[in-house]
Amino acid sequence: MRSSVARHPGLDIGALKPKDRYVEGIVEVTLDATRHFIRPLTTKRLFAWQAALFPTGQSGFHKIATGAWRRDSTGPMQVISGPFGKEEVHFEAPAAAHLKIEMPRFLKWFNAAPLTDPILKAAQAYLWFVSVHPFEDGNGRIVRAIADMALVLSESTPERFYSMSTQIQEERAAYYRILETTQKSATIDITPWMEWFLAFLGRAIERSHTALAGVRKRVNFWQSTATVPINGRQRQILNRLLNGSEGKTHHLKIRAAHQMLARHRLT
Numbered sequence: 001m002r003s004s005v006a007r008h009p010g011l012d013i014g015a016l017k018p019k020d021r022y023v024e025g026i027v028e029v030t031l032d033a034t035r036h037f038i039r040p041l042t043t044k045r046l047f048a049w050q051a052a053l054f055p056t057g058q059s060g061f062h063k064i065a066t067g068a069w070r071r072d073s074t075g076p077m078q079v080i081s082g083p084f085g086k087e088e089v090h091f092e093a094p095a096a097a098h099l100k101i102e103m104p105r106f107l108k109w110f111n112a113a114p115l116t117d118p119i120l121k122a123a124q125a126y127l128w129f130v131s132v133h134p135f136e137d138g139n140g141r142i143v144r145a146i147a148d149m150a151l152v153l154s155e156s157t158p159e160r161f162y163s164m165s166t167q168i169q170e171e172r173a174a175y176y177r178i179l180e181t182t183q184k185s186a187t188i189d190i191t192p193w194m195e196w197f198l199a200f201l202g203r204a205i206e207r208s209h210t211a212l213a214g215v216r217k218r219v220n221f222w223q224s225t226a227t228v229p230i231n232g233r234q235r236q237i238l239n240r241l242l243n244g245s246e247g248k249t250h251h252l253k254i255r256a257a258h259q260m261l262a263r264h265r266l267t
Contacts, residue, residue, distance in 0.1 A: 025052040026141060033145040037152040040111045043103065049145060050138050059137040069103065070136045072096040077133050090180045093133035102132050110150070118154030122147050123197035127190060131183055144168070151201075167204035175200075218242045 029049045039045070051067035058064065070077055077093035094102060106128055114121045126147045133139050144164055151164075168175050174196075182193040221242060230238070 025055060028052050029141065029145050030148065033149040034152050037149050041107055041146065041149065043107065046134075046142065049142055050135050053138040053141060064136040069099045069134050070096050077136075090176070091131075091133075091183050093131070099132070099134050103134055106132065110146075118150065119198070119201070120194065122150035122154065123194050124190070125150050126197065127179075127182065127193055130179070164201075164204055167200060167207060170207075171200065171203075 029052055032045075032049070047067040054064060054066045057066050065071060072095060076095065078089050079091040080087045080089055082088045106125075109128075110121075110125055126143055129143045129146055130139060135142065147164060178193060178196045182190055
């Protein structure tokens with residue numbers, strides 16, 4: 001059930017088993033952020049979220065600090081790509097010593113009544129948190145929970161049908177590109193990031209509309225065939241046809257399913 005909840009909002013759970021404790025951690029963080037959006041965001045709450053993501057205190061084979069700010073004990077926090085000896089530094093976070101000042105500032109600002117549109121505040125919160133990068137690991141998943149919390153606050157309801165995580169997976173290259181460009185900018189102008197975030201959010205909402213339209217079509221299909229006798233194997237095949245990709249291929253599969261049932265009526 002928890003795995004299904006994780007997949008529904010598009011959380012990136014990879015090939016983890018349905019009962020994996022790491023999947024449960026992602027679900028717990030997301031539900032806490034969206035179901036209890038009225039509660040203030042605090043240091044204690046963020047620590048609990050990060051600890052839930054890494055219940056063993058390890059990220060892969062590496063031991064990490066959980067439930068605490070990063071300490072930079074092995075050097076500065078950097079986002080690096082490329083082969084050994086030819087690494088490219090895409091981003092370097094502020095030194096760990098600044099977190100005692102920076103994070104209370106962020107939390108005070110986040111919990112205060114917004115001075116601008118709440119959706120704009122969600123975009124600002126995302127960029128601020130991910131740029132501070134306060135944890136040794138899990139910053140990406142936590143910042144999406146924070147953005148989800150801000151968006152829920154903007155709507156005053158925990159019910160949402162669009163997914164930031166799914167859309168980020170679809171636009172991963174563009175996402176990292178705008179993030180790096182903004183963080184490396186010589187100015188403090190974040191207008192390009194704000195414009196990208198708003199357009200990105202719009203695409204996430206449009207994607208959800210498409211997905212919901214597919215759900216409605218499947219519901220209508222089964223309602224229209226409620227009186228047709230179908231055995232288990234036929235139902236399994238029909239479900240496979242109906243649960244295909246969206247777009248033209250999806251419509252063709254729906255048509256094929258109807259044709260299959262039409263032949264069944266004739267026989």
